Amino acid sequence: MDVLVIHLLNALLYASVLFLIAGGLSLIYGVMRIVNMAHGNLYAFGAYVTAWAIGSVAAGAPTALLLVLLPVGALAAAVLGAALEPTLLRPFYQRAEEYQLLVTFGLLMILEDLLRFVWGPYPLSASEVFENFGSLTLGDSLYPTYNFLVIGVGIVAATFLWAFIYKTRFGVVLRATSQNMRMASALGVNVNRVYIEAFTLGCFMAGLGGAIIVPGQSAVLGMGIDAVVLAFIVVVVGGLGSLEGALVGALIVGVVREAGITWFPEIELAVLYLIAAIVLLIRPAGLFGRP
Amino acid sequence: MSTGAVTASAIAHESALVRNVMRWAVPIAVLLLVVPWIVPPYTAILLTYGLIMAIAALGFNLLLGYTGLLSFGHSAYFGVGAYVVALMVKYLKVGSMELFLFGAIIGSVIVTAVFGWVCVRYTRIFFSILTLALSQVLWSLAFKFFWVTGGTDGLRVPTPSLLVGLVTGKGDKTDFMSHAYYYYVLVIFFACVVLMWVIVNSPFGKALQAIRDNETRAEFVGVQIWRYRFVAFLVSGVFTGLAGALWVPLNGLTTPDIIHWSFSGEMVFMTVLGGFRSFAGPIIGAVVFNYLKTYAVGYTVYWQLLLGAVLVVLVLSLPTGIVGTAGRLAARWKKGS
Numbered sequence: 243m244d245v246l247v248i249h250l251l252n253a254l255l256y257a258s259v260l261f262l263i264a265g266g267l268s269l270i271y272g273v274m275r276i277v278n279m280a281h282g283n284l285y286a287f288g289a290y291v292t293a294w295a296i297g298s299v300a301a302g303a304p305t306a307l308l309l310v311l312l313p314v315g316a317l318a319a320a321v322l323g324a325a326l327e328p329t330l331l332r333p334f335y336q337r338a339e340e341y342q343l344l345v346t347f348g349l350l351m352i353l354e355d356l357l358r359f360v361w362g363p364y365p366l367s368a369s370e371v372f373e374n375f376g377s378l379t380l381g382d383s384l385y386p387t388y389n390f391l392v393i394g395v396g397i398v399a400a401t402f403l404w405a406f407i408y409k410t411r412f413g414v415v416l417r418a419t420s421q422n423m424r425m426a427s428a429l430g431v432n433v434n435r436v437y438i439e440a441f442t443l444g445c446f447m448a449g450l451g452g453a454i455i456v457p458g459q460s461a462v463l464g465m466g467i468d469a470v471v472l473a474f475i476v477v478v479v480g481g482l483g484s485l486e487g488a489l490v491g492a493l494i495v496g497v498v499r500e501a502g503i504t505w506f507p508e509i510e511l512a513v514l515y516l517i518a519a520i521v522l523l524i525r526p527a528g529l530f531g532r533p
Numbered sequence: 534m535s536t537g538a539v540t541a542s543a544i545a546h547e548s549a550l551v552r553n554v555m556r557w558a559v560p561i562a563v564l565l566l567v568v569p570w571i572v573p574p575y576t577a578i579l580l581t582y583g584l585i586m587a588i589a590a591l592g593f594n595l596l597l598g599y600t601g602l603l604s605f606g607h608s609a610y611f612g613v614g615a616y617v618v619a620l621m622v623k624y625l626k627v628g629s630m631e632l633f634l635f636g637a638i639i640g641s642v643i644v645t646a647v648f649g650w651v652c653v654r655y656t657r658i659f660f661s662i663l664t665l666a667l668s669q670v671l672w673s674l675a676f677k678f679f680w681v682t683g684g685t686d687g688l689r690v691p692t693p694s695l696l697v698g699l700v701t702g703k704g705d706k707t708d709f710m711s712h713a714y715y716y717y718v719l720v721i722f723f724a725c726v727v728l729m730w731v732i733v734n735s736p737f738g739k740a741l742q743a744i745r746d747n748e749t750r751a752e753f754v755g756v757q758i759w760r761y762r763f764v765a766f767l768v769s770g771v772f773t774g775l776a777g778a779l780w781v782p783l784n785g786l787t788t789p790d791i792i793h794w795s796f797s798g799e800m801v802f803m804t805v806l807g808g809f810r811s812f813a814g815p816i817i818g819a820v821v822f823n824y825l826k827t828y829a830v831g832y833t834v835y836w837q838l839l840l841g842a843v844l845v846v847l848v849l850s851l852p853t854g855i856v857g858t859a860g861r862l863a864a865r866w867k868k869g870s
Binding site: 277330333334337339340341343344345347348349350351352353354355356358359467471474475478482507508509510511512515516518519522523526 | 597603605651654655657658659661662663665666667669670672673674676677678794795798801802805834835836837838840841842843844845847848849852
């Protein structure tokens, strides 16, 4: 029984982080119709900045202060996103999708090496926070308390995002732009501003994912590239451009990954990719996507 | 206008095209033939890598340039070619290059048929993501089943014998690779170029271009889109698989890295670098990219940054690639003089 609970918690842990990454990817696609291949690098960037802030700059400070510093990575990713959208992506909205994929692939290569340039080739850890939280006893087993925080942040982020998109004025404008960019523009919406805000929000979410996961793991090179492929699976399963889809997709991928690691480690990744392929075959637009 | 006039002008156009191509192709072919005798072995081996990648890019561009489908999973077929060879060495103790090529073609036909059957139902971004996901299935298998594939250590492949054992790789490996193997690759490269030229200029190739430019119209004219795309996918994958089989004896080792989707990205990169709207683009792009990457890797640990910046500048300002830009410059120069 305890074992099952622990597996479930682990699945939720994966799902929380995956939702933050894939939700941002999907939001950006939903509004701007662009698939950002470098999205995983923004997640990695968030992880590196947080690891650097609480692992080296403020190392030894009280846990409360470290927790306050945790979202630094998310803010840094948001700033990076706000700088990238108008400079690098804006010239590509009118051009064929191939060019959009290519320019973000180029960005992926650049960001990957910038991380290496700034923080060196070795993993950067911020395990102090993780250790300070200690662990909880679940029946006969121990479970790290910090992981509950990650799951909590995932749930809070999903709730906030839902409220933001469906209950605020900005959300209305965002959805209007997503449905019909020209019409929104004709009605007086500043589309450029909506684009930059949506992209910044998406990057913030990816950065937050990196920031909250880094105390439990560590920031390593290549984490962004691995994450973006998983995020692709999530959005393919859930439907590109749909936030509900990203949530359900993240839960499915989280559960399958946890089951895979436990029972079929050799084909864990293969099963995930196959699920994505099967969903695409049956529902080309994904579970929640608009065809 | 009578159909006879159309055909005659088409033939005149065609032969002018062929003459134009010959003016370029013949000197380049002659140059390629004498390369091993005028450059150091290392440069010849680098060029061999370039020619092999050119075969892969040529296949890749049948999808991107001629059918309008951007695959981000061509590393899978390259990897199938390479791993079929490595597994033939490991389990069947085969050492003949012809058997390697035969096995690689069979292997890549099977894998591309299965993947293609799934993928060609989609276009645009969904096609790209689906090909990427399927290639990652193979990557994860090569990565995890280490008792078969050697995992990240990869599999070693010894120097093969060429031409049913007439030429063996005994003796100096560098000399073998920069001469005998270079010519072997060169002949296959020429054959692939001619074959691809015939394919893209055949009615089949024209139908693919019609699908690329306007799917609905092509369907009205009676082109069976699904079937054409599937065959294009198959041909494209097999070219890339053949390149994988040629690559692995030269490299001596195959690792899961060549199936990872970032290697697919490199194939896309070289095709765009050369220019995917022209026949020669991917060939030139592959050879140039190979030199570019080799020198960038040798020059700095931040070679990805360098190449990424090149890619961004390329798509921003020179979307037609090397061939397209050179053509434009030549046209302007001709007009000026």
